[in-house]
Amino acid sequence: MLPLNLVAALPEMGGSKIATYHFNSDNGAPVCEQVMNALVNCNRGVEVAYGADRFTATLAEAYSNFFERETFIFPVPTGTAGNGLALGAITPPYGTIFCHERAHIVTTEAGAPEFYSGGGRMTLLAGEHHKISPAALECGLQSHGIGNVHHMAVSALSITQATEAGVVYEMDELGALSAIAHNAGMKVHLDGARLANAMVHLGATPAEMTWKAGVDVLTFGTIKNGTMNAEAVITFDPEIAKILSFMHKRAGHLCSKMRYMSVQLLSYLEDELWRRNALQANGNAARIADALRLCAGVELVHPVHINEVFAILPPSLLQALRDKVTLPL
Template sequence: MNFASDNVSPFCPEVLEALSAEASHNAPAYGGDDISQQLDRAFSEMFDTDVAVIPVATGTAANCISLSALVTPYGGVVCHHEAHINEDESTGVAFFTGGAKLLPMDGPTAKLEADALDAFISGQVNRGVHSVAPECVAITQATELGTVYTPAEVAAIGEVCKKHDLRLFMDGARFANAVAHLDCRPADITWKAGVDAISFGATKNGAMAVDAIVLFDTALKSRVEQARKRSGHLHSKHRYLATQLLAYVKNDVWLKNAAHANQAATALANILVEHRGTLAHPADGNELFVKLAPELADRLRAAGVLFHAWPSLGADIYRFVAAWNTDIAQISTLKNTLG
């Protein structure tokens, strides 16, 4: 049972079938194919508004290329200190934006809170050209600690951004898990709440290798496409990225996969809590952060369960991540294994 990451999972049957169907013929390159031309329409229907979709192969590219269209090279991006763009993407934001600076702040369970965000932005010292002015706020949905922003929480952050004339970006690597948890329309936690752009994750949840930049401000499309080309992320065989995305969103495969991953995480959490594990905070999506007695952690490892220690949250806290293909029936066998 591999709970090290949802990145360890394979791509789902729907994506494999779609790729196989596209593997037998030629098609125009660089997005000129028929499949790529369907993306904007498919995602516009899903988000209940006109959007522009730009596929890239990695989440880092999706995040950083998006931000390059939302901030200037001398601007600032306010984010949580746990944010993936701050902790796990090296200097990617500065590289892709040409120098923009991350301005990390704190908040419970990796979430920004509107009032604290307002105070943080208002408290930035303006020394003209000698300082960095915030130009964008970046939030993660679901967060790096597995929690989920409600529609009201995103909307409150959107209002703060509007007050200070800032852009709002959403890192949606696990956006599907958040929507499945909230049982809401994707629009409710994106453009209706003030989000300008989102990196729509697919790789962690059943795709082979693709995330989508989804722009609610469609006027940014040309700028993002130029940034994608300049950074080396325009695929010549663009249709294979588009094929993955269309298969992923068709018939709500993305939501079904995410709902299964969330359910698997809940099943695992229940068993760990039964054996005196303690959740570090509510588990909204497919990630668990659990405090385990050392002997319980050892017994899990002996049973072949893979997971990671997470010392930044404290001693004996571990992260478990369920995926779209996690076998819930196999999780139930842990009851007998652990006694």
């Protein structure tokens, strides 16, 4: 597999300079200039603490316009916090969350959903390219024993968009999964760590990707697309919002200097920064994938829909890269 921390140094065309290309996580990228300027500009004067500042006061309206309906938004500093809070708000201690077996709420978030729900569990489903199919969800629900007090109550479906393999759910897939979940009495959570990348890939609006597809609550990721430390839990359901308002504070995420998070989330929407950054990131990944396809022996493991490329490289290509740069262990 192509190492995620690979740094390839290749000669520039027509000269002897070395051009360095970083094939690394988008978490390691610098903060977008527009967002950094917004942070600097808000760093003046005194504001009311704990989300009562003038910047946070405009968040709900800005995101309601963005999603085309009333939206309740809760800023958090990390995606793990966002997923934990969102799922904890819709999953009781005796409930279970249906998700893909490779979802990062399972593999890389240290049990945050179980923690925030006070004891909820995961029911894991398989699927190609880390996607849950409607058939797999139906089968999982049928074998679970809905309503049986000897089993965890079916409470939530969590879908990652785009998946951990960088593959996007089509709109009809999202709608079908949501319909099955709602029919079973479950709420639908969308883990949108790279949601902007998925939206531009499909040409979908924020509304189409979320509540119009049956999503009840989502983790809205922005850090991987240009901000510093601002994600958001978003719901369109006022009852879920009431629960989140208390959980948000109790979990320690109602920051005293909330303006610095809120201004990032506001700047992210201005002049469609989210779209511009995602288009550029997706385009760069497509260029890398096209170049790899020209190399003999390279296998692309998953379709390249967003800014993630998973590839198996032949020994000869790996050696050529090693000749150009020392690979970190």
